[in-house]
Amino acid sequence: MKSYLTVIISFIFLAVGLAYGEQTSPTVMPQNLSSPQQVLPASNADQIPVKPADKPAGAVADEYKDDDYANDTFKEERVEIADPLQPFNRAMHQFNDKLYFWALKPAAQGYKAVVPEPVRISAKNFFDNLGFPARFLSCLLQADFGGAATEAGRFSINTIWGIGGLLDPSSGKELNLQEQDTDLGQTLGVWGIGQGFYIVWPILGPSSPRDSMTIAGDYFLYPVSYISPWYTWLGVRTYKEVNATSLRIGDYEALKDAAIDPYVAFRDAYAQYRFKKVKARKAKLHPAVPQEAKSPAVNPALPEKGN
Amino acid sequence: MRRKFLTINIPVIALMALFMLTINPQAFAAGLFGPPQTVSRQDGGLNTAIGYRYHEDTYKNGADHTFRQNEIYSQAAYGAKNIWEVYARLGIADMKIFDVFSSADASTVTDKKDFEENWKFFGTMGAKAFYPVNSMFGVGAFVQGTYYFSDFTDDVTGVSGGNPFIAELKVKNLWDVGGGVGFQVTLPRGIKLYAGPYIYYSEAKVSLSSDMSGLENWAGDFSIKNKSIVGGFAGLDIPLAKGFRLNIEGQFSDRFSAGAAISYTY
Numbered sequence: 001m002k003s004y005l006t007v008i009i010s011f012i013f014l015a016v017g018l019a020y021g022e023q024t025s026p027t028v029m030p031q032n033l034s035s036p037q038q039v040l041p042a043s044n045a046d047q048i049p050v051k052p053a054d055k056p057a058g059a060v061a062d063e064y065k066d067d068d069y070a071n072d073t074f075k076e077e078r079v080e081i082a083d084p085l086q087p088f089n090r091a092m093h094q095f096n097d098k099l100y101f102w103a104l105k106p107a108a109q110g111y112k113a114v115v116p117e118p119v120r121i122s123a124k125n126f127f128d129n130l131g132f133p134a135r136f137l138s139c140l141l142q143a144d145f146g147g148a149a150t151e152a153g154r155f156s157i158n159t160i161w162g163i164g165g166l167l168d169p170s171s172g173k174e175l176n177l178q179e180q181d182t183d184l185g186q187t188l189g190v191w192g193i194g195q196g197f198y199i200v201w202p203i204l205g206p207s208s209p210r211d212s213m214t215i216a217g218d219y220f221l222y223p224v225s226y227i228s229p230w231y232t233w234l235g236v237r238t239y240k241e242v243n244a245t246s247l248r249i250g251d252y253e254a255l256k257d258a259a260i261d262p263y264v265a266f267r268d269a270y271a272q273y274r275f276k277k278v279k280a281r282k283a284k285l286h287p288a289v290p291q292e293a294k295s296p297a298v299n300p301a302l303p304e305k306g307n
Numbered sequence: 308m309r310r311k312f313l314t315i316n317i318p319v320i321a322l323m324a325l326f327m328l329t330i331n332p333q334a335f336a337a338g339l340f341g342p343p344q345t346v347s348r349q350d351g352g353l354n355t356a357i358g359y360r361y362h363e364d365t366y367k368n369g370a371d372h373t374f375r376q377n378e379i380y381s382q383a384a385y386g387a388k389n390i391w392e393v394y395a396r397l398g399i400a401d402m403k404i405f406d407v408f409s410s411a412d413a414s415t416v417t418d419k420k421d422f423e424e425n426w427k428f429f430g431t432m433g434a435k436a437f438y439p440v441n442s443m444f445g446v447g448a449f450v451q452g453t454y455y456f457s458d459f460t461d462d463v464t465g466v467s468g469g470n471p472f473i474a475e476l477k478v479k480n481l482w483d484v485g486g487g488v489g490f491q492v493t494l495p496r497g498i499k500l501y502a503g504p505y506i507y508y509s510e511a512k513v514s515l516s517s518d519m520s521g522l523e524n525w526a527g528d529f530s531i532k533n534k535s536i537v538g539g540f541a542g543l544d545i546p547l548a549k550g551f552r553l554n555i556e557g558q559f560s561d562r563f564s565a566g567a568a569i570s571y572t573y
Binding site (some may be wrong): 160 | 353355356357381383549550569570573
């Protein structure tokens with residue numbers, strides 16, 4: 001019964017996602033914009049990379065003003081996402097914000113104070129390594145066989161020579177097998193399914209019907225989900241979040257403080273960020289797409305590769 | 308230059324020797340020994356490995372019995388200065404003891420001859436120190452020990468004096484400790500060839516759940532020990548690509564053992 005319900009809800013979400021595609025309109029980024037506005041959700045902050053605005057207004061534009069491609073590079077597609085649930089979303093945003101400041105951050109700070117950074121990084125590596133099935137499947141579903149092979153190689157090497165994934169020899173200079181930055185939501189995006197509307201899930205943070213498939217898919221493909229009893233699973237998941245948060249304390253606060261209306265900033269950043277991710281994946285699979293659209297990493301105005 | 312080397316490294320070697328002598332032999336012992344010189348980076352670093360060893364030995368308790376094990380393990384090691392390394396392994400091993408259930412009495416008939424048990428966990432700890440005589444040749448010493456966390460058990464059924472029976476044989480607290488000296492020659496392309504003598508001691512408690520005529524060798528609780536404690540080993544450590552190395556090694560005491568490991572240097 002539970003699984004039927006899940007399938008029905010998934011279908012409805014997908015249908016809604018197809019109905020609401022991203023609204024994009026080519027615009028030119030204002031010359032005095034210091035850096036793209038990025039914000040982090042309270043509990044799902046690892047989905048959005050952090051790049052502190054450490055340059056004065058106009059610095060990015062100045063830096064690239066002599067480049068021939070500067071004007072092309074700064075052409076941004078403004079991504080808009082429908083927000084029919086705004087009252088609910090604002091409430092959830094507030095809830096997640098409080099959850100971060102009242103529970104997650106203090107726990108992460110205490111944890112950070114007693115656990116050395118190498119240990120916390122090892123724990124993060126371990127949990128990242130467990131995310132292999134979802135990344136591998138996403139690559140396969142996108143027909144990105146090179147990415148799937150890279151993921152399989154990473155998982156094998158990190159599990160065998162990385163002491164069960166605690167270490168990450170694959171990312172080293174010599175092996176250079178980088179984690180594939182993909183998920184099931186991006187896979188659906190590559191298949192042409194639109195974002196749908198904006199929704200903020202309690203605890204899980206910003207999402208959309210399409211990207212909620214990532215949450216559902218990751219649940220089934222993440223080995224930790226199969227830990228029983230449920231309170232052990234909950235403990236492990238909580239530890240994972242506390243550990244991950246301990247490695248990025250301050251980022252969320254900085255980005256929140258920089259926004260006039262954090263909710264709107266988070267929403268726009270989320271839509272933009274996910275749009276770029278899908279676009280980058282499409283560009284990887286179809287290299288004929290113009291260079292500037294291939295990856296955020298090649299565009300100085302766009303976010304670096306996500307975590 | 309040599310004096311400076313000795314001044315700096317002798318304390319490290321002395322500490323390593325102290326560590327080797329003070330570790331509790333009840334809890335430690337053997338596996339692949341590896342090259343005497345660490346493969347970790349000179350300024351200190353980790354290396355990890357996955358390995359396999361086929362191990363045969365003869366144990367005695369009145370009569371001699373051949374033990375055979377397949378060991379698979381994962382190893383993490385830390386070494387520095389090209390002279391010292393400590394390492395730990397976690398692995399699984401099976402066990403077969405040949406002819407343990409063969410009855411010496413015609414009135415006792417058993418359904419099988421050999422003791423067999425599947426994978427059990429073991430842990431190994433070890434340390435090694437190395438003294439480079441020159442750029443090609445060096446001498447090292449090592450000690451390592453293994454302890455099996457679980458008992459190996461197997462049942463035997465049969466008929467004794469016309470009465471059917473079932474008995475369980477347990478091999479408990481198996482541990483071993485080994486140490487030796489290795490001479491290493493570094494060949495072109497970073498290939499390390501090494502060989503040397505070693506001593507090795509292994510012991511386990513054994514008990515058969517019921518005394519059977521014809522199986523007196525295993526009656527009651529007693530200890531078994533390896534027959535020969537002296538042996539020799541030789542091996543090759545070959546750089547592969549991208550930080551990986553292949554280590555192949557053979558050991559001979561009363562019987563021949565061999566294994567291979569692939570390590571990765573961080």
